[in-house]
Amino acid sequence: MEIKYRTYEAGDEVELAQLFNICFHYSGAGFSRTPKNILWRYLDSPSGKAEEIQIAINSKTNKIVGAISCPIEDLIFNGEHFKSGSVNDVAVLPKYQGKGIAKELLQRTIDFMKREGCKISSLIADPKGHARSHLYLPFGWQDIVKIEVCVSLNISIFRYFPIIFPYAPFLILNIIKQNFRLKKLERKFLRLNIKTKIIHTDRNNLIPKDLNDILRCMYNDNSMKNFNGSVNFSKEYWKHFRENPISSGSKPTYIVLYRNQEIIGFSSFTRHWFQLEKIGFRIPLAIAREFIIDRRYFTNFNHFLLSSSFLIEKTIEASKERKCSTLLVAVSDQNRILYSILNNKRLFHFPGAVLMYKNLDKSSIKSFSSFPFNSKPIQHDLGEIWLYP
Incomplete structure (x- = not known):
């Protein structure tokens, strides 16, 4: 089975909604995605672009089997602006998991963020989840803040x-x-x-x-x-x-x-x-x-x-x-x-x-130990962990 990788193309939102609903409802609960929701959230936003969504396709069926979305944001730390990539909606269909698809998608997302000039990347993860321990931590994201609901x-x-x-x-x-x-x-x-x-x-x-x-x-x-x-x-x-x-x-x-x-x-x-x-x-x-x-x-x-x-x-x-x-x-x-x-x-x-962060620019940010995380509480979208797990 050969997997091809590309970025978003017009019309993908239908299959993406199906993918996200299957993956995020796998435990039996979740919020439903719709094609309109995906377009509004990513592509139609003021800075939306096709490269924000990395896609994996089964080359034989030409169907989407995995995807990651990553809108670019401007975050502020102690008055200084940092261009950041916010990793969202990391999803691979259950029967395609364990084949390295998520790792390849994440690496392509990291490459995209670096091309965009991002210095840091943020994401929100389940502290006991498989993705955090087997994907995000090995790729360099670090735990910064624990969040209660x-x-x-x-x-x-x-x-x-x-x-x-x-x-x-x-x-x-x-x-x-x-x-x-x-x-x-x-x-x-x-x-x-x-x-x-x-x-x-x-x-x-x-x-x-x-x-x-x-x-x-x-x-x-x-x-x-x-x-x-x-x-x-x-x-x-x-x-x-x-x-x-x-x-x-x-x-x-x-x-x-x-x-x-x-x-x-x-x-x-x-x-x-x-x-x-x-x-x-x-x-x-x-x-x-x-x-x-x-x-x-x-x-x-x-x-x-x-x-x-x-x-x-x-x-x-x-x-x-x-x-x-x-x-x-x-x-x-x-x-x-x-x-x-x-x-x-x-x-x-x-x-x-x-809440996890990754350093994408070690030339300007030597380490997160010197980064101004602790001088003020970290801001996060209060709904993000529920709307976009």
């Missing part, structure tokens, strides 16, 4: 997932406590002149252009000041990924904090269907994208912490409004404030993934 369950989970009904009393008690905390915080924040507005953009609630610009700039400013590895959203990128997603479910809900009519923070989430194919269920999930509060507006640190807690509670409330059975928040222990607040809310915690 915090889960807030809404009462509608029983409609989609009745198998957990025995836990209903515990969940109902937890929801009552959440509502009590929220009402208490709302009364406190009324005295501080802090109010919230929930905007569900999937309901044709268009965000005014000036508000979109404020949120984008606040995201960029906060990320650069408080995190490393952040992506600086240009107007084109924000418009593509936030304003023009491929489906109404992918349109974000924004929870905006105001103080005296001035925006002091916001959070957002998107809604997705998670397939549990082995037991025949689909669950609507809200996946948090970011929680941002501008600390400059708070001279009292306790008020800042309370505002962060309030924003999380309002995000949980907004996810219920959008009929999501679950809110997922991915967080690392490097982000100590968010991690601590989520811990205090007694949400369910699960091991998530590990």
Whole structure:
């Protein structure tokens, strides 16, 4: 059996969607890919190009048997820009695994990143997965940050997932406590002149252009000041990924904090269907994208912490409004404030993934031991580990 390798060609998105769904649903659960999703995510993005998707083909059947996608990003570490390749969707059909196809695809992806001038590469992996131990580590990626997933369950989970009904009393008690905390915080924040507005953009609630610009700039400013590895959203990128997603479910809900009519923070989430194919269920999930509060507006640190807690509670409330059975928040222990607040809310915690980096330019980056990972928490897309495993 001969395997040929090439990059994306028009029309490949149909077979790629089939490939990813087979591979990522192999364990019996996952998010569904569609041809439109692949085009929107990679090829139609502002910097999308065919070379970002490396493909393996069975030369006899001319069918796609493996692929890797790798969009190019501009990451910021301590104010310095680093061109980076983000390795996603590493997939080989089960019966073709163990034949070196993934290794060849990954090597071609590395060559592509170097041609593009990338200095580093990032990916997110299962810390106990075969790919991490047999593919990513041998090819030079290193573990940088471990990520946990915090889960807030809404009462509608029983409609989609009745198998957990025995836990209903515990969940109902937890929801009552959440509502009590929220009402208490709302009364406190009324005295501080802090109010919230929930905007569900999937309901044709268009965000005014000036508000979109404020949120984008606040995201960029906060990320650069408080995190490393952040992506600086240009107007084109924000418009593509936030304003023009491929489906109404992918349109974000924004929870905006105001103080005296001035925006002091916001959070957002998107809604997705998670397939549990082995037991025949689909669950609507809200996946948090970011929680941002501008600390400059708070001279009292306790008020800042309370505002962060309030924003999380309002995000949980907004996810219920959008009929999501679950809110997922991915967080690392490097982000100590968010991690601590989520811990205090007694949400369910699960091991998530590990964020890995590879040095592609040893002439300018001698080693990751001297790289500024630890000076600030590492930024990562909160939904990335769920949407694009």
